[in-house]
Amino acid sequence: MFSKYPRTLLAFLLVAILAFALAPAQAQDAVEIVIWHMEQPPQRVERVQGLIDEFNAANPGIVVSQDVQSWGEIYTKAPASVVAGNAPDILFAIPDFTPIIRELGAVQAVDDFVAEIDETHGYLDVGIEPYTSDGQVWAIPLWNMAHAIWYNVDDLEEAGIEEPTTWDEWASAVEALTGEGRYGIGLPANRNLYTDQVVYNFMINAGASALYNDDGSLRFNNEQTVRALDFYSQLSQYSPPDSPSWAWGEAEVCLGSGTCAMVNQFAFLRSYEANGGDPANLGVMPMPVDEGVEDPGTISYVNAAMILTDDAAKQEAAYEFLRFIFQPENYGLFLNMEPGLFLPITESGFESESYWSDPLVVKYREQLETVLDYSRSGRLFGFTGGQTFPSIARISAQNLLSQVGQLVVVDGMGATEAAEEGEYLMMEAIE
């Protein structure tokens, strides 16, 4: 009885001393990995940090740390940091950001690692395509994001309207839902990524998803684009007057407050919930499709991780961290740093317990299943048809699609003329 304590104490001390003696040695040998990502909202940072801490504890030889940047400045900051030699080892990306950093010669090809993840976890087809260029893969797809049409169930029921599936049905539904301080739809007409996305959704569902011909020449100015722009301006009449200054947040508020009957958005569960939304009143459906269009779908943004470090040991450590993230028990936690917004990009993610057990995901399971299903038809402008042309980065960085949208909505330009003007602007951007 008495001898037990000293022995435990002794063992404890020994372990402590060993730990102290070993810790500095380990820290010295440890490979340090710096991640830059642009997921600024506090709870996302916290969630990522939790995963990093767990990983670091389990992998004494590697020390991962995160620095959170903002999308607003990363286009300036990342190239500058590469030039200055203090670039991170892992940099998160969206498809049109990768070509820019590649021009600096700082991005490593990751074909083998992506193939490994594909084999273990099964990437969706939409995942790898946007990051493939010149026959190689330049970033590791991490998650998907997809738009859908979100609506207030009550509004549609009151007006006796079913979910529209064609553009004609949609147009009359939107018109019927508009009245006395209420708007049938909220459509952005700002010069920003959000408007790019919504304009592109109209293009997809008018059959104009390809921006390029196979030889890399532009095919923006075509009949289907004109149809999409024309319809965009038609529906915009039923959108709130301040939609030319909208970003995603304003659309959420418009739907949540009941001012708009429907919006075209990502799954914004957290803010819907925070603003007191009722799950039963939140409807979601695919965007209606124009007559005769065979390949409808939605815009999807596959976010990925670029490996910038050229140090082999660091690369291996970075892969190790990403392997950890893709483990089914971690991947759901990772995605649910923003429940609903970030969708699985791997088949194993679709089935993982960790994804479906988040309280918000449970609450909105029905809506999410629709979105997840829809996300499989996702695509992104400039990254369709199996090959990518780096000049898309210049088109999307300048938000040219939304500029064309503004031409028809704000300036009242005809759709034909706007499509011509759009192609001119794109030519000017990529010459």
Next chain:
Amino acid sequence: MNEGKRGRAVRYLLVILVMFFIIAPFYWIYSSSLKVSTEIVAQSPTLFPESITFGHYANLLSSSDYPIYLTNSAIVSFATMVITVVLSTSAAYGLYRLPFPGRKTIYRLILLAYIFPGSLLLIPLYVMLSRLNLLDTQLALVIINVTFAAPFSVWLLKAFFASIPFELEEAASLDGASWLQTLLLVVLPLASPGVASVAIFAFITSWTEYMFASVLIISDANRTLPVGLAGIIGQYVIDWGLLLAGAGATTLPIILLFVLIGRFFVNGLLEGGVKA
């Protein structure tokens, strides 16, 4: 008598109008930040909160590094203030009290520091500061902020320095005082309201600076308040309650500071008058 009463009413009405224009947006930030989320996004806004909650502020404090941002902003602004005061009073003394050829040209060139758009100076400055290993440091921000605060400060000081009678300095130098003694013991005390105004001007300039702070600072631990606030906005989704609480909390410290020292800024300028 009647005329006087009406005049007074009009006078107070004018004052109220001016102050309303100034203060109403702040009322809107603070009253909205106390509403629950459903009330914030309600279709017809309520002028007075029907629900009172400090939840958004609690959320802000628990989920962001607000105290760190606040400390950083305070450090950067304070250092900017001190250096600006030293450099600009010294320059003002040299320019306005100790004649030398070409000083008018220099005086004007200093104000021309504002000609180039900051957004373009950003890249060369980024590269320069990274060569000096100053990226992601508060010193980098101090260096830039002084550059943008000092030129105007030199001008603000002119009235104070120019209005001090030269006889005082002559008397001092007859008594055997060095230029430094004259500056510190004779000129500065007389110009102190001006120096106080310059100090506050530099502090505020630094406090509100956003562009350089957002690009030159990399890690969260070195971020200043405006950049930290912008971080709350985030892409794709907006938590309006958190955002408004952030706006309120960003503004609050500077308002409190102004409760203490605001009158020195204004009085300093008003006492000295301003000349060109």
Next chain:
Amino acid sequence: MGIFLVAPLVIWLVATIAYPIFSLIRLSFLDVGVIGTGGEFVGLDNYQRVLNSRAFWPSMGRSVVWVLGNGLLQTVLAFVAALVLNLPFRGRALARTWVILPWIVPAVVAVIVWKWMLGTSGGVVNMILLRLGLIQEQVGFFSTGNTAMASLVGINSWRFFPLLTIIILAGMQGIPKDRYDAAGVDGASAWQRFINITIPGLKPVLFVMGLVGTLWSVNIFDVIYLVTGGGPSRATLTMPVLIYDMAFLQYRLGRAAAAAVLMAVAVTIFTVAFIYFLAPGSEEEDEEWG
């Protein structure tokens, strides 16, 4: 002696401004795309392309509109506020201190609150205008080119007129009382006193504020970029926004540098002309300074 006291500041400014300007000018002769990539010397090609592009002159025009709009609105607001705060009333010291409030908050805060107040889903301005019957339906302040420009000028002026107010108030204190007393004896009206005494007395102040204020406002970027990004349909794409666009969104750093140099040349010409034609009592100053 004096020159040694000015030297530290001058060296500081040279280090932080002259070097970047030098590298900017160098950049304007190179065909650099993305920051950090190399570029070849292309002579005046960048300048030629910028001058021939469709975006350049309209942006120059918008910058002129921006500067004039801000200058006018801020001057009017500041004079009104300064005259009001110069009247005798209770709590004047307090009001004079707190008039500065908008200027001490970061632009991000001003942008958040004004965008929020001017919006149409729950925007308070629209609600008030509707209730007062001034408008029949909600106004999208950022929805048309002209209203967007006007709203931005308003937001920016709201931020900067308080500083101008204080400077003008300070200038008013510097006008000798006896001038007004003399005018009072002559029976001059308030308006006459304003035109004949206040304005001339403020000339030196207005000169410097006109100069510095113009330089400040022509370079405003954050407020415009955060609210409209230069839109709708480029209606608020002023020079700084265009330059940022070229450099960081079109990835044409060389051309952006050329545009920045051209803009700086224009601003310099303005500045020189401003000083040459409007510098008040410079001879008198020369004498005073020896």
